[in-house]
Amino acid sequence: AQSVTQLDSHVSVSEGTPVLLRCNYSSSYSPSLFWYVQHPNKGLQLLLKYTSAATLVKGINGFEAEFKKSETSFHLTKPSAHMSDAAEYFCVVIWGFNKFYFGSGTKLNVKP
Amino acid sequence: DSGVTQTPKHLITATGQRVTLRCSPRSGDLSVYWYQQSLDQGLQFLIQYYNGEERAKGNILERFSAQQFPDLHSELNLSSLELGDSALYFCASSVAAVTGAVTGELFFGEGSRLTVL
Numbered sequence: 189a190q191s192v193t194q195l196d197s198h199v200s201v202s203e204g205t206p207v208l209l210r211c212n213y214s215s216s217y218s219p220s221l222f223w224y225v226q227h228p229n230k231g232l233q234l235l236l237k238y239t240s241a242a243t244l245v246k247g248i249n250g251f252e253a254e255f256k257k258s259e260t261s262f263h264l265t266k267p268s269a270h271m272s273d274a275a276e277y278f279c280v281v282i283w284g285f286n287k288f289y290f291g292s293g294t295k296l297n298v299k300p
Numbered sequence: 301d302s303g304v305t306q307t308p309k310h311l312i313t314a315t316g317q318r319v320t321l322r323c324s325p326r327s328g329d330l331s332v333y334w335y336q337q338s339l340d341q342g343l344q345f346l347i348q349y350y351n352g353e354e355r356a357k358g359n360i361l362e363r364f365s366a367q368q369f370p371d372l373h374s375e376l377n378l379s380s381l382e383l384g385d386s387a388l389y390f391c392a393s394s395v396a397a398v399t400g401a402v403t404g405e406l407f408f409g410e411g412s413r414l415t416v417l
Binding site for chain 1: 302304333342343345356390392404405406407408409410411413
């Protein structure tokens with residue numbers, strides 16, 4: 189069965205330090221992959237997407253993610269966290285016809 | 301602004317009641333999705349419509365139903381409400397191919413927060 193796993197439910201970093209949010213998927217072929225961000229009481233917003241072009245994908249607000257097929261991973265990174273990055277992040281994959289699979293989410297806390 | 305509009309933003313009602321949530325997708329998007337987000341269940345896919353037809357069904361209860369109208373707006377009907385139905389309900393839209401297959405990302409509305417007392 190297809191699945192997507194976000195390895196950390198909560199991540200806490202200090203402002204100005206790097207961010208790493210981990211996502212692994214299981215699939216027999218390469219899916220389309222996305223990261224979404226949800227700020228409190230807001231809808232989800234697309235951060236970036238991978239659709240089989242470059243394996244390193246750059247998104248908005250300085251985020252990027254690297255697709256590693258051998259590790260079936262799509263981790264989200266940012267070199268320097270900002271207070272405004274505090275939010276919940278979702279890794280999402282599309283398989284097959286219309287199937288969007290959401291990870292369980294990672295809540296990012298940024299300490300001053 | 302994603303271009304997806306949901307109304308109402310907040311709704312408070314009592315157990316046993318029925319409510320209707322409305323969604324207007326982005327201009328040109330034929331595919332509409334409904335999701336439920338609660339603290340204990342996370343983000344759950346409910347149902348998808350493409351150009352008026354149901355295309356995929358997720359964890360939608362029998363007490364819930366949805367439809368997509370010819371102008372492409374969609375409504376989610378929740379009936380015989382229970383305390384556990386309290387959640388944030390999101391609508392999302394997406395560009396889709398003629399077959400209804402998703403070709404890109406989802407665009408989310410800001411949600412309708414339902415509180416059942």
